[in-house]
Amino acid sequence: MSKLNMELPGLSMKNPIMPASGCFGFGQEYGKLYDLSKLGAIAIKATTVETRFGNPTPRVAETSSGMLNAIGLQNPGLEHVLGNELVWLENYDVPIIANVAGSKIEDYIEVAEKISKAQNVHALELNISCPNVKEGGIAFGTNPEVASELTKLVKEVSDVPVYVKLSPNVTDIVEMAVAVEKAGADGLSMINTLLGMRIDLKKRKPILANGFGGLSGPAVKPVAIRMVHQVSQAVSIPIIGMGGVSTAEDVVEFFLAGASAVAVGTANFVDPFVCPNIIDKLPSVLDELEVTHISELIGGSWK
Amino acid sequence: MIVANMEIISQRKIASDVYELVLKGAELVNYATQGQFLHLKVSEGTDPLLRRPISIAKIDKEKGELTVIYRAEGKGTSMLALKQAGEEVSVLGPLGNGFSLNGTKRGEVAVLIGGGIGVPPLYELSLQLVSAGVKVIHVLGFAGSDDVFYEEKFTKLGETYVATMDGTYGEAGTVIDVIDKKGLSFDTIYSCGPTPMLKAIEKSFPEKKGFLSLEERMGCGIGACFACVCHVKNDPTRNAYKKICTDGPVFAIGEVEL
Ligand SMILES: Cc1cc2nc3c(=O)[nH]c(=O)nc-3n(C[C@H](O)[C@H](O)[C@H](O)COP(=O)(O)OP(=O)(O)OC[C@H]3O[C@@H](n4cnc5c(N)ncnc54)[C@H](O)[C@@H]3O)c2cc1C
Ligand SMILES: Cc1cc2nc3c(=O)[nH]c(=O)nc-3n(C[C@H](O)[C@H](O)[C@H](O)COP(=O)(O)O)c2cc1C
Ligand code: FES
Numbered sequence: 001m002s003k004l005n006m007e008l009p010g011l012s013m014k015n016p017i018m019p020a021s022g023c024f025g026f027g028q029e030y031g032k033l034y035d036l037s038k039l040g041a042i043a044i045k046a047t048t049v050e051t052r053f054g055n056p057t058p059r060v061a062e063t064s065s066g067m068l069n070a071i072g073l074q075n076p077g078l079e080h081v082l083g084n085e086l087v088w089l090e091n092y093d094v095p096i097i098a099n100v101a102g103s104k105i106e107d108y109i110e111v112a113e114k115i116s117k118a119q120n121v122h123a124l125e126l127n128i129s130c131p132n133v134k135e136g137g138i139a140f141g142t143n144p145e146v147a148s149e150l151t152k153l154v155k156e157v158s159d160v161p162v163y164v165k166l167s168p169n170v171t172d173i174v175e176m177a178v179a180v181e182k183a184g185a186d187g188l189s190m191i192n193t194l195l196g197m198r199i200d201l202k203k204r205k206p207i208l209a210n211g212f213g214g215l216s217g218p219a220v221k222p223v224a225i226r227m228v229h230q231v232s233q234a235v236s237i238p239i240i241g242m243g244g245v246s247t248a249e250d251v252v253e254f255f256l257a258g259a260s261a262v263a264v265g266t267a268n269f270v271d272p273f274v275c276p277n278i279i280d281k282l283p284s285v286l287d288e289l290e291v292t293h294i295s296e297l298i299g300g301s302w303k
Numbered sequence: 304m305i306v307a308n309m310e311i312i313s314q315r316k317i318a319s320d321v322y323e324l325v326l327k328g329a330e331l332v333n334y335a336t337q338g339q340f341l342h343l344k345v346s347e348g349t350d351p352l353l354r355r356p357i358s359i360a361k362i363d364k365e366k367g368e369l370t371v372i373y374r375a376e377g378k379g380t381s382m383l384a385l386k387q388a389g390e391e392v393s394v395l396g397p398l399g400n401g402f403s404l405n406g407t408k409r410g411e412v413a414v415l416i417g418g419g420i421g422v423p424p425l426y427e428l429s430l431q432l433v434s435a436g437v438k439v440i441h442v443l444g445f446a447g448s449d450d451v452f453y454e455e456k457f458t459k460l461g462e463t464y465v466a467t468m469d470g471t472y473g474e475a476g477t478v479i480d481v482i483d484k485k486g487l488s489f490d491t492i493y494s495c496g497p498t499p500m501l502k503a504i505e506k507s508f509p510e511k512k513g514f515l516s517l518e519e520r521m522g523c524g525i526g527a528c529f530a531c532v533c534h535v536k537n538d539p540t541r542n543a544y545k546k547i548c549t550d551g552p553v554f555a556i557g558e559v560e561l
Contacts, residue, residue: 025527029549032304045529051542053534058520060530062379065349067522074529074544218349246349269523270344270352272395273306 003283003293008238008260009186010123010161011095013040015279020242020265021099026085034276036092043263046101046127049110051077056209061198066219067266068196070210073101073130078111086118095122113157123160129167129192141167144179151183161186168194168223177231189240191224217266218244225257232258232299248281255297305331308391319449320375322384327368331397335362337427338401338516338553342524344393345383355379356521360423372423398524399552402428402514407491409436414489416478418444418496428493429460442481448472479507502561513556519547534560
């Protein structure tokens with residue numbers, strides 16, 4: 001019997017492990033390396049109405065046990081994603097979570113409405129937390145009223161459950177979580193990246209062309225764990241936890257904090273096989289902890 | 304493309320802060336080609352976190368060995384330089400599209416222009432061009448005499464000119480200065496080095512066909528993260544792009560914006 005299967009709104013998953021949005025493209029690169037059907041779900045790269053090139057390079061900079069990125073939501077645009085990337089993903093038996101982004105409310109609504117009708121899109125992830133674009137993104141994710149309003153409007157047009165992706169760049173993440181839950185969110189995913197900067201000593205300028213960027217990787221894990229721990233006690237909708245996950249033990253830690261699934265981002269760059277490796281390793285880690293099913297761990301640190 | 308641990312056969316310093324590392328023991332050696340790169344994890348653990356892209360300098364299929372040459376500069380490459388024979392390095396590769404050999408016909412002349420730490424991938428390229436019957440000329444630019452490496456090895460394959468910016472070795476000046484001064488004539492250009500050098504090549508020889516190997520900071524190295532994109536030339540939409548890690552690192556001259 002599986003120790004790992006998980007049922008969340010819209011998502012019937014073989015296991016609770018998925019690549020995080022923006023760290024897996026639309027799956028094609030990793031599909032050359034292993035069978036994507038092995039994954040619990042796939043969160044695809046943020047999709048906007050229009051084609052976007054994104055920010056100038058350098059777009060990434062390394063930090064101690066982490067990295068900064070300022071990609072700027074580069075993507076081929078809604079029509080292309082619907083007609084190509086999502087069609088290709090139909091080759092696999094895996095639910096897709098479509099990450100929805102935009103500059104204006106109308107953009108979010110248009111992407112949400114159309115992409116939620118794609119056959120293999122089982123949930124939306126409302127990206128109100130991208131720190132790397134001038135308009136939209138994080139502007140929607142730092143004000144609870146604006147975030148609720150957007151959640152409501154997207155819920156109205158979406159054919160599938162909506163997870164709201166929260167930004168850690170707020171004073172009170174619980175307030176944000178409670179607000180979007182009230183507005184009808186079916187789940188939360190957290191955390192997006194933390195705003196950061198690195199400066200080149202010789203050039204005396206930020207390394208990233210964009211100046212600042214989003215911090216991810218093992219360095220942010222304690223922040224993410226703390227936030228999941230706080231939020232999971234304040235809401236009754238499930239949480240997809242992320243931030244620095246690179247091992248099966250990290251997954252257990254997120255579950256104990258209160259997550260019901262886990263996304264793996266930056267670690268895919270270090271080891272492209274990290275997701276299947278974690279999935280293979282999890283059962284034995286659960287055995288060691290004398291856990292018969294992973295769901296027993298949810299919120300185990302505060303229950 | 305695979306992830307594998309490769310054993311260090313040897314590591315030696317060949318110029319100021321420049322190391323030659325020979326790796327063995329992965330099937331990827333069998334299908335690596337000139338101009339491709341490896342994404343190396345310099346240590347276990349999470350700091351430094353990211354892999355380092357390093358070009359393949361020599362492929363020895365018989366021995367199952369790959370050689371890379373790198374400058375120990377920042378945190379990651381300095382840690383790599385401390386590794387010794389017998390230790391292992393995690394390698395993701397071979398990555399990218401390398402130098403195509405089709406650009407130059409038997410009997411034609413290719414000039415291989417390298418700048419500093421852009422010189423290494425030209426070595427395997429030169430070996431391949433020579434065995435394809437192409438005449439090679441090498442023009443290698445370095446900062447100063449302490450930075451020069453592989454001059455003898457290149458000389459064995461064809462005419463070789465070394466230029467140093469400070470004039471402490473070979474010809475003083477840039478690689479372009481040397482080409483002009485020596486009046487070199489050639490059919491094709493192959494180059495790898497700092498972006499200003501590549502731009503100068505593009506500008507100086509607008510009528511020549513050729514191939515340039517580009518650098519950019521990378522995340523995944525396999526085309527998934529969009530860290531390493533560049534604009535395509537003559538694209539009014541400004542939305543077209545190429546990924547240096549998978550579409551490159553080698554591009555035809557004039558294909559992408561430098
Ligand atoms: C396709 C390709 C092939 C390369 N081949 C070689 C080679 O054969 N020999 C060689 O010496 N160097 C090569 N480089 C450059 C080499 O990758 C960097 O010098 C190296 O990553 C710097 O790491 P560090 O630990 O010294 O510096 P750090 O400052 O610790 O690096 C921090 C981060 O920035 C990145 N970074 C810093 N400088 C560069 C750069 N110039 N290019 C790309 N990423 C950078 C690092 O990869 C790392 O992610 C190549 C780069 C690319 C893209
Ligand atoms: C290169 C890169 C691109 C990202 N792009 C997106 C994106 O398009 N949409 C989004 O919601 N999050 C994006 N993220 C955030 C990740 O999905 C994730 O929330 C964050 O990186 C924390 O997880 P990690 O530490 O495992 O990477 C991106 C992160 C990185 C590193
Ligand atoms: S390094 Fe990730 S797309 Fe090129």
